[in-house]
């Protein structure tokens with residue numbers, strides 16, 4: 001059934017991508033990419049469903065056998081965000097269905113249609129009615145029911161840390177299992193020994209994918225002084241070559257932001273940086289197209305006192321911080337309550353191991369700005385959340401381990 005669903009998503013990629021670009025704004029190429037990415041979770045968990053192994057454990061008594069069985073957690077609920085309306089849904093629904101759990105999904109109000117289209121395809125693939133439901137409407141009412149109803153055994157959420165905290169509190173009374181994929185504040189570090197051209201490419205992908213609206217987007221770019229000028233000049237040139245516009249128009253690489261609040265937030269971060277001595281190297285204002293378009297922006301001379309050092313911008317703003325030593329870069333990178341993704345570019349193998357181990361985040365990209373794939377565990381530490389999605393670990397969150405003690409087998 002899941003394999004049929006994967007096939008149907010791929011067969012309908014153009015329609016699904018158009019729905020997504022229309023409601024979310026991302027360029028068509030990114031929407032097509034997201035549908036393929038979304039389908040890959042369905043395919044991956046269709047395969048993983050065959051490997052829900054239990055254990056037989058040697059018992060200390062001769063008349064006993066110890067079994068560990070894996071069973072579905074039961075009815076699950078999912079609340080998904082607007083930035084990846086298809087992939088964040090399938091990363092949750094794929095393992096739920098593969099484990100044998102029913103799921104009720106509440107998509108973001110800004111992007112309900114991608115979720116409804118997915119539900120339609122699930123029905124066409126033969127998913128029985130009621131096993132996967134998509135429910136649109138008031139977030140607080142649906143979220144309230146999802147967290148307080150004891151029938152729901154698990155809640156999985158992707159979105160802001162603030163809402164994640166609320167859902168965690170609301171889930172306390174019914175002791176629900178929780179998976180929370182929350183905000184990030186990803187550092188992107190470029191060391192003196194890095195391949196600067198590769199680092200610029202990586203920064204472009206990490207920072208400007210989905211117009212800067214991903215929780216794993218580089219939010220703070222730290223560059224060692226020896227390569228600072230070279231990296232900055234090349235990054236600014238690439239940023240200036242991007243095309244902003246309607247995501248359905250050919251050649252567009254940057255769509256609009258999701259809403260007026262998002263535009264106001266980037267404006268606030270730019271104004272704050274400029275007031276504190278930052279220099280706008282390109283962009284820095286609303287785009288001439290008007291509406292929700294903002295110019296892709298690079299700010300030089302960033303410092304720890306600026307707002308974006310602490311807060312996720314969630315927009316196309318790349319602040320560049322200079323640093324001198326490895327220790328300084330690691331300390332600055334870890335100076336945040338978040339811990340989702342980190343990136344760094346270096347060639348020295350000793351440094352690569354030291355820095356990868358020292359960074360406090362669930363995901364570390366070394367010499368790459370794009371780490372997401374269905375095979376790998378995605379998730380954060382610190383206040384970026386709980387649990388892992390995708391990979392073989394992604395199924396564990398939807399399974400309970402039942403210990404069966406078989407005694408008296410010698411009788």
Ligand SMILES: NC(=O)C1=CN([C@@H]2O[C@H](COP(=O)(O)OP(=O)(O)OC[C@H]3O[C@@H](n4cnc5c(N)ncnc54)[C@H](OP(=O)(O)O)[C@@H]3O)[C@@H](O)[C@H]2O)C=CC1
Nearest residue numbers: 080081107108109139140143159160163181182183215314
């Ligand atoms: N980790 C990530 O991938 C994401 C991070 N963010 C971060 O959060 C910021 C704000 O974005 P925003 O869209 O407001 O994120 P939210 O966390 O508010 O929204 C994410 C999802 O949670 C739902 N939701 C909101 N309030 C409640 C509630 N009280 N109970 C249950 N569900 C709720 C939303 O529904 P509804 O749409 O109906 O309000 C949506 O489906 C962004 O700027 C970014 O920093 C945002 C999205 C994704």
Ligand SMILES: O=C(O)CCCC(=O)O
Nearest residue numbers: 083084158214215216372
């Ligand atoms: O922003 C998110 O929450 C999803 C990140 C998309 C991905 O790379 O999987």
